[in-house]
Amino acid sequence: MADVLLPPAPTLPGARHLHSGKVRDLYELTDGPHAGHLLMVASDRISIFDFVLDSTIPDKGEILTRMSLWWFEQLADLVPHHVVSTEVPDAVRGRAVVCERLxxxxxxxxxxxxxxxxxxxxxxxxxxxxxxxxxxxxxxxxxxxxxxxxxxxxxxxxxxxxxxxxxxxxxxxxxxxxxxxxxxxxxxxxxxxxxxxxxxxxxxxxxxxxxxxxxxxxxxxxxxxxxxxxxxxxxxxxxxxxxxxxxxxxxxxxxxxxxxxxxxxxxGEAPPPLPPEVVERTRSRYVEAYERLTGESW
The missing domain is CATH 3.30.470.20 (ATP-grasp fold, B domain)
Structure with missing residues (x-):
């Protein structure tokens, strides 16, 4: 098993951290209209070969969130989805959704x-x-x-x-x-x-x-x-x-x-930090996928 080291999850007002995965951080909302629901936050972390890298890909978390929201709309008549709201704390706006407990x-x-x-x-x-x-x-x-x-x-x-x-x-x-x-x-x-x-x-x-x-x-x-x-x-x-x-x-x-x-x-060691050109090329591929699939400009 690879030794997966994750950075500390950010502290968010009105939310209690529950779990962190390779890319996402999960919270329980404790205050406000959606108290009791979950808050799922997509970070800019990137993992390969079961290692979470020290380097991040700018905008990746927001791209993943917006792409998922687009797909949920395309699939809504086939299967319901877990998203309750996109009204989330300012610190994670654009990269998080309020979702059902399932x-x-x-x-x-x-x-x-x-x-x-x-x-x-x-x-x-x-x-x-x-x-x-x-x-x-x-x-x-x-x-x-x-x-x-x-x-x-x-x-x-x-x-x-x-x-x-x-x-x-x-x-x-x-x-x-x-x-x-x-x-x-x-x-x-x-x-x-x-x-x-x-x-x-x-x-x-x-x-x-x-x-x-x-x-x-x-x-x-x-x-x-x-x-x-x-x-x-x-x-x-x-x-x-x-x-x-x-x-x-x-x-x-x-x-x-x-x-x-x-x-x-x-x-058994983690890969080294990514060169800036690899970070930018990777970000560009995520942006291109988003734009081609959704028809929206990033």
Missing amino acids: AMFPVECVARGYLTGSGLLDYDATGEVCGIALPEGLVDGSRLPEPIFTPATKAELGEHDENVDYAAVESAVGGETAAALRELTLAVYARAESLARERGIILADTKLEMGARPDGTIVLADEVLTPDSSRFWPADDWRPGRAQPSYDKQIVRNWALSAASGWDRAS
Whole structure:
């Protein structure tokens, strides 16, 4: 397990800090009209290979928040979302939302329309992804015959999510809920894949988090369809058989693994601070993804 060191979460008036992840800080609101609700704050932190870097990407938290809000609107007729309000403390305005308390399902709901990442590793080893047999001859970046539901366990901070088969989801949440999660995940992917394709972007895969209200209603939570939770590729650069250019932190990963960084991944040490040009190139990719998908200027 990587040693994940997080900076102290900011103190916010009328809010009690509950938890910090690699990118987000979670609070309980204790005062005001939304007391008892949660406040989810997206920071500018960036993580690679289970390390949270000392360097940050300016505006990243706000980009992720605004992109999620845009997607929640596009998906509102498919599945309700957890956002209650965007009226948040001034210190985190633009990068935070007030959201519902939900009973979160202990599974990452992943949909894949293309083969890459951990799915490719599983396929190369077994010919399957999460127990789903796939045709022979697929390569990195291949489009799948149809999108598939490939769930994963939720890992602790500093550990990797682990792909599991559908039976593991049924065991964790029950057959009826498992079927609903699969159906909703694939419906969200289909809607988002179509919208992204209209804008010249391929949505290769996406990871969703869902929870339940007290009445059992399934709700889409956390972030949704951002470059941190999804693989977005420029459609005109798609070439199966190689790693695809991506609207995410691949720039940071590539630099960290290059000789220029001086970092040895096997050392167990965190990567060094990012050079300014890598920070700016990464920020530009996040901005470009936001603008191309939403049609809004940053």
